Amino acid sequence: MNADGHGGQGPGGKALGKLLTKNRYGAGPIDPNGKLRFAGVGYLNTQPILHGLLQGLGASRLLLELGRPSEVARRLFEDEADAALVPAAAIAMHGGLEIAPGIAVGARGPVRSVVLLSERPVEELDTLLLDSSSRTSVVLARLVAAHLRKGRALTVYSRTPAQILAETRGGTGAVLIGDDALAARGRFACELDLAEAWQAWTGLPFVFAVWGARRGVLDESVRALLSASLEAGLAARTEIGVSWAEAHGGLAAEHERYLRENLHYELDEAALAGLREFFARAAEAKLLPPCEVRLAGTDATTPAAGRHDSRGHDSRSLDALLDFAAEGGRLSFDEALRLAEDAPTLDLGLAADARRRALHPEGVVTYIVDRNVNYTNACTVACRFCAFYRPIGHGDVYVLSREELRAKIQEVVDAGGVQVLLQGGINPDLRLTWYEELFVWWKSEFPNVALHALSPEEIWGLARLETECGEPTTIDEVLRRLMAAGMDSLPGGGAEVLTDRVRRKIAKAKCTSAEWLECMRVAHRLGLHTTATMMYGTTDTAVDRLAHLFKVRDLQDETGGFTAFICWDYQHDQGVKQVAGDTGTVLYLRMQALARLVLDNVRNIQSSWVTQGPGVGQLALRYGANDLGSTMFEENVVSSAGTTFTMDAQQIERHARAAGFTVARRNMRYQWLTTPS
C-alpha cells in the first residue's frame, strides 16, 4: 500500500530540531532523512485530500505512506507516524491529538458508502451485523440505530463483509462500508444511508476522517502544505476519478460524482459542530472516550480545552483524570499514557481498586484448581526470551505419552481440579489429527476435566503445518475441528506484547500481532471463551504496552470473548538477558492497575503470583486484580527461566482472606463452583 515515491534530503532539518523536544515522546521523527512521517487511508474518498502530497508536494518535508484505516491508526498509536489522516473514531480513541483545520472527509446528506441494509426497516430489526474494520461507521450505525429505535437495543455481532452478505435476512440487518456498500446497493429492500440519517437526526454534517497529529507537528507550514494538497485535489476530481477507475475498476464518472456530490471536504463550522456532536453522543453512549476537538494553530477550541500543562497534555488535572478512570470512564490512549507516565503508583492502585470493587462488589476473590501441562517442548519458533523450548532433534525433546498425561490429569481430578491448561511448543511432528485423537481420548477418559488448550501460536502453527503437508486448512477449520474433538477454551498465551516491532525483535518466527488477535476473533466468533495475556519487559516501551491493552479492548468491544486479562514481566534469571527491559514489582503493580482501568470491558484481572511471588500476588488484589489464577501443580515455561513460586489451594485462600476478601473456586468462565467463604 506504499504509494509514495518521495525521496531526497530536504531542508526541513532545522524546524524538525524543535520537534525533537516538542514531540510527545521526546524523541522526534525517526525517518532516516528527518522527515515527518505521515500516514493516510488510501481509499477513493481520501484521494482529494492526499492528491497534492501524492503529486510530490512537500516531499522534502514529509514522507507519506498509505494503508487501511486500522493500519494508519495503528501507526499513530504505536509512534510510527507523526500525523495521520484517520477516521474520526481514532481521534477520540487516541485522545490528545490536534486536528488540521479546514480539512475533512465529510458528508452533508447521503454518502452512499456507509449504509445499513436490511429486509425490514431498522425499527423492526433485532440483530445487526457489522464490519468492524471501521470503528467510525460502527459507532455511527449504533448511534443512528439507537435513535431510530428510540433506545430499543439491538444485538450486535461483528462479521466479515462476506459473512454479512450471507447472513443478512429477516430481522438481521447489516452495516456495510466502502466498495462492499456500493456493490450491495439494490440488493435489500431497506437501505439506510447513515450519513443522511445523521444529518436528518442532528441537522449537522457527518465527519468521517480528519488529519490528526500530536501537538507541534501541524505547524503553520505543514498546515499550508495540507491545505494546498486538498486544493489541488479538489481541482483534480475528474482526473482522480479516471485514474482510480484505471487502477481499481469502476466508472470514472461514477467515482467523480461520488467525490463531488457525496463527499464534502471542508471542515467548516457546521462540520466541526457535527464532529463535536458525534464525539459527545458516542461518549454518552460509552462507545468512544470523551474527546475535545482541538484544532492545530488555534487556541479557540472547545471552551474547556486550550490550556495544557508543560507536557502538552490536557489541562485536566491528574487527579481529575484518576477520578474519571476510577469512576469507570473510558480512557483514551493519550490519557492512559499520561497515567502510565505520571500517576503515583498508590493513586493508580486506589483507582484500580475502585474499579475492581465496582465490577466485583461482592468482595470475592476467585481461583481455579487446575494445572499446566506442557505436552511437548519441541518448538520451531525459537523465541529469544524462552528457556523452555528445545529445537527439533535436540536430545531433551519430549512429547508426553498418554500414560504420562493420564497420571497428570488424574492428579488434577484427585485434587478436586476442573481443568487442565494444555500448551506446548510448535512441534511439526504433531499433526492436527494427533490433537483430535488426543482430545477425543481425553474426553472419553476424563469427561469432567475441561481442556483449556492451545494458544493462538499453536492454532496458527497447526493451520500452517496442515497447509504445508498438502491439506490447506484455515485457523477457523483448525478451531472447529478441535472444538468438535473436545476443546473447551483457548488460553491467551503467546501474546507477549502485541506490537510487531517488539514481536519481531524477541520472536521473529512468531505470529504477528494481527494474527494473534485474528485467532482470538475467530475463536470468539465460534463461541470459545479465551483469556488475554501480556508478557512485557523485553524491548517494549510504555507505548507498546498500552497499545497492547488498547488492542485487547478493541477486540473485546467487537467480540466480548475475553474472560480475563493477565500480565507479568519477563522472568530472565536464566533467559536471554540481552532482551531484558522494563521489569520489577513497582512496574508490575502499575501495569496491572492500568490494565484494570483501560480494560473497562474485560471483567476479570488475574494476579500473576506465579511470577511475582505470593506477597506481590496478594497485593495485586488491591491494584485491580480479582482473581488469583490457578493452583499450578507444575509450571515449566516461566520456571525454566528461574521463577519457582508455588502455592496450594489453602495458601491461595489464606492470602485472599488476609487481604480482606472471601474466596470461591471457579471454572474458566469465572462461574463460582463453591460458595464464597
Add this chain to the structure above:
Amino acid sequence: MTTPRFAEIAAKVRAGERLSEDDGIALYLEPDLLAVGQLANEVRERLHGDRTYFNVNLRYEATNVCEASCRFCAFAKLEKGQPGAQTATHEAAWKELAEFPDERLSELHMVNGLDPNLAFEWYEELLRGWKKLRPSIHLKCFTAVEIHYFAQKFAMSHEQVLQRLMAAGLDTMPGGGAEIFHPEVRERISRDKADGDEYLAVHRAAHRLGMKTNCTMLYGHIETHAHRIDHLMRLRALQDETQGFQCFIPLAFHNMHNAMEQLPESTAVDDLRTISVSRLMLDNIPHVKAYWVSMTVETAQIGLRFGADDLDGTIVHETIYHSAGSTVPMGLTRHDLLRLIREAGRVPVERDSLYGVVEEYPRASAPEGSMKVKDRNAKKHLELAR
C-alpha cells in the same frame, strides 16, 4: 471507600495531632489498605521527602548458643556441642571484617545468642579487635536482651555493661529482642529473657549514656492488633522521654524450624499495613524501616510508598531469618539497593549508622516504575520498526 473513622484519623494526622491507642487499632481494621498506606506516605514524605536510606553493612552472629528458649526462634542452639551449635573464634570474627571487599562498609551489625560459655571480656576483646582492624567501622551490636543478660550474669547494672562495651568500641545498639512487650504474649513466646520493661530499661539507659538505638516489634504470631498497638505506645512513651530511638523496624514472624510452625506467617498486606500503622503511630521516631530480609525484597520495595524510608542495607550474610525459612537472598549489593529505591521513584541516600549522609545518589531519570517513554535512539528504533 474509606470509613468515617478513617476520615477522622486522617484529619488528625494532617493536623499534626497525636493518634490514640484506639486510632491505631482502627487503622488496623480499616478495609482500604491503600488509603492507610497513602496516609502513612504523606507523613513519610513530610519527614523525608523522597529520600530513602540504606547502608552498606555486614550482619554477623558470633554465637548461636542460647540459654533462652524463644518459641519463634529457629536460630538458637540451646547448648554448646549440640549439632549446629557454633561459636566463632575472635580470629574468625575479625577475619570476616578484614576480608570484606567493600571499602565503603560503614557498619557491622552483630546479634548473638545468650551464650553461657563466654566471658564478658571475650566480647570486649571482640569489639576492640574489630575497631583496631578498621577504626572507622561503626559497631552496632547486642540487643537489649543480651545487655540485660550480661548485667544479670556478670552482676552489673545496665549502665555498667553498656559503659564497658562502649569503652571497647560499641557505638549503637540494634533494636532486636523487643518481640511483643505485652506480658500476655511475651510469657507465651519468650518467657526466659528480658521482659518488656527490662528491654525498655536497657534502651533508656543507653539513651541516657548518649547512645542512639533502634527498636523493633516481632508481629504476626499469636498477638492481637491491641498487643501491637500497646507495643508501639510503649516505644513512643520512651521516645518522648529520651529521643534516643533512630529507627523502628517491624519484623514479621517466620514459621519454619521453630516451636510455632503450626502458625501461619503474616502476608504482604499485613506487612505493609504494619509499616503504615507504625509510621502513623510513632510520630516521634524519625525513621521506619522496611527490612527486606523479614518481608521480602519485593514487599519492602512497595513499603517505600507505605511509610518506610529505609531499606536497611546489604546485610551480606543473614542467618536468623534464614534459619526460620526465609527465601530472600542472603545479601544484596549496593547496585540492587539503588535499583530498588529508584524503581520506587525515590532518591537513594547511602547513610552511616547515625543517618549521616555518605552519598546522595541522583534521582532516576524515569519516575516510579520506569514507565516513562524512554528517550529513543533513533537509529536503534528504526531497526525495530523494520
